[in-house]
Amino acid sequence: MGPHETVEVTGHLMDSGILSRVLDDIRDFGGDYVIEQLDVGHDAHDPSSARITVEAADDSSLQRLLMRLQTRGVNQVSDGDAVLATAELDGVLPEGFYATTNLETRVQLDGEWHDVENPEMDCGLVVDAPSGAARVRTVPLTDVRAGMRIVVGATGVRVSVPQQDSEAAPLAFGDGEVVRDRPQAVLVRQVADGMRQARTDGKRLLWVAGPGVVHAGSVPAMVALVRAGWVDVLFAGNALATYDIEAALYGRRRNPDESAEGLEHGHEHEVRAVNTIRRAGSIEAAVAQGVLTGGLMHALATCGRRFVLVGSVRDEGPLPDVHTDVVEGQRAMRAEIGDVGYCLMMATQLYSVATGNILPATVPVVCVDINPAVVTRLTYHGTNPGRGIVSDVGLFLEQLALELVADYRRT
Secondary structure, eight states, X not given: OOSEEEEEEEEOTTTTOHHHHHHHHHHHTTOEEEEEEEEOOSSTTOOEEEEEEEEOSSHHHHHHHHHHHHTXXXXXXXXXXXXXXXXXXXXXXXXXXXXXXXXXXXXEETTEEEEEESOOTTOEEEEEOGGGOOEEEEEOGGGOOTTOEEEESSTTEEEEOOOOOGGGSOEEOSSSGGGGGXXXXXXXXXXXXXXXXXXXXXXXXXXXXXXXXXXXTOHHHHHHHHHTTOOSEEEEOHHHHHXXXXXXXXXXXXXXXXXXXXXXXXXXXXXXXXXXXXXXXXXHHHHHTTSOOSSHHHHHHHTTOEEEEBOOTTXXXXXXXXXXXXXXXXXXXXXXXXXXXXXXXXXXXXXXXXHHHHSOTTSOEEEEESOHHHHHHHHTSSSOOEEEEESOHHHHHHHHHHHHOTTOOOO
């Protein structure tokens, strides 16, 4: 045999299709396998287990295959200490570095297991030893510094995969025949219950929102949720904040189906809104000066809620609060997720994907979008326990506000 390793996996291997996906992964990586042991659970709720010897063409390919299998909850039977290498250049990980998932991960050093801090997708693992006590944390490429000790290969790394919720598949509601059964009320109540549980656990509620929230007329519902304490931090782009401020200053909002040419003066009000906030110095300064007196951003500022705005090449202005350096924007987002216990993604694909990349897999995610393709992509992006809901975001937010805010009335 060539380079090989024995691995094991436990769970509902047959009915969930995990075992077949593991074997497909081995073949896709050009490897081979022998199933050494397979114990199938007797009853429906009994877990099964498998022990498999995996072979690859060379050690590098074997290590990459082992990392891939860990996303399925497959770990090596023999546990040795993790192998470390020193980063030689800023922003460059050593060859063969361990590529992380957002799953709960542990690393063995000197015979002792250490939990990985802030698990995140597509990073390296850096080992620090402040005051002699080792700690392991994820590090993105941009934050790698020469001299860091980085984990290479899959030896000494174990990953735990949470049980997938059978309700995580995309569900549709809104117009049409499903309205008479009102499944939307059930779904909204379940989301509200998840938010209440996160709050009971002392966790923060993270929202990721796109400009569709403004276009759908959902700002009053969002403002009610902010004021009632159901929004702790918001991730968004320049567009959401700009359209919200534009509507607050000029009493109008653009229909997303209208072109700039079809509007009187095109984007004039949008640019004037940005200019007004830039003159004030920031969104919070505009609120303090009495320039901005309404809208979602006003509610966040007056209630002391956190928000992170990250820009793109399409932005007008942008607003002074927007991170125009996307790397700095990522760092600002990472700084806000440490105690997040629930995440709601509303009508934005790009910012939702960016958030999903940095969230630990233990944070439940709800994705709401009118486009089924977006919901499907986001629901199955990463490994967070989540639910996808195909719906008009305006309908969803109205119902959520009615469920969570005692004195809220439909506008």
